[in-house]
Amino acid sequence: MNVLLWILIVALFILSFIGVIYPIIPSVLLLWGGFLLYHFFLSGSGDDLTMMFWIGMLILTLLIIISDIIANSYFVKRFGGSKWGERGAAIAVIVGSFIIPPFGILIIPFIVVFIIEMLQRRTPLQALRASIGSLIGFLGGAISKVVIQATMIIWFLITIIF
Numbered sequence: 001m002n003v004l005l006w007i008l009i010v011a012l013f014i015l016s017f018i019g020v021i022y023p024i025i026p027s028v029l030l031l032w033g034g035f036l037l038y039h040f041f042l043s044g045s046g047d048d049l050t051m052m053f054w055i056g057m058l059i060l061t062l063l064i065i066i067s068d069i070i071a072n073s074y075f076v077k078r079f080g081g082s083k084w085g086e087r088g089a090a091i092a093v094i095v096g097s098f099i100i101p102p103f104g105i106l107i108i109p110f111i112v113v114f115i116i117e118m119l120q121r122r123t124p125l126q127a128l129r130a131s132i133g134s135l136i137g138f139l140g141g142a143i144s145k146v147v148i149q150a151t152m153i154i155w156f157l158i159t160i161i162f
Contacts, residue, residue: 002042005038009042012031013030013031015027017146020142027149031152031153035049048159049159057152057155060152063148067148070141071144072089072093072138073090076089076130076133076137077133079133080126081134082130085116088112089112091112092134093138095108096108109134110131110134112134117131
């Protein structure tokens, strides 16, 4: 039974990284699922994962959520995009993951931001810059998500091993 639970925990951790490419997969919830499986079914005494661990995981979870939103918004704005471009990019990432997975999360926001900026009477060059900002924002958010998720998993492993 323990082996099956460990296989499930590892699978949840792997799926969490797939969630970086497919935003519809709730990456951080999968990590928490692995932590909770260990805590309730594999941890002998139940105190392997301390309060410090859970508080740290909560903070890192919030950081993942915030970094995703901020990165996209920041780069669209930094590259000259409008508020509507920022909002459109955020929505288009989610919609894009359904339309043309996994490339839709790059292509759809790029197109949506370009169209939104053109509708706001921006020049094609300005609209293109804002669209590039949406790509950089998504990639920046994805990189930060991978780093934070890896940190969470490493912290978990260090905590249960030592």
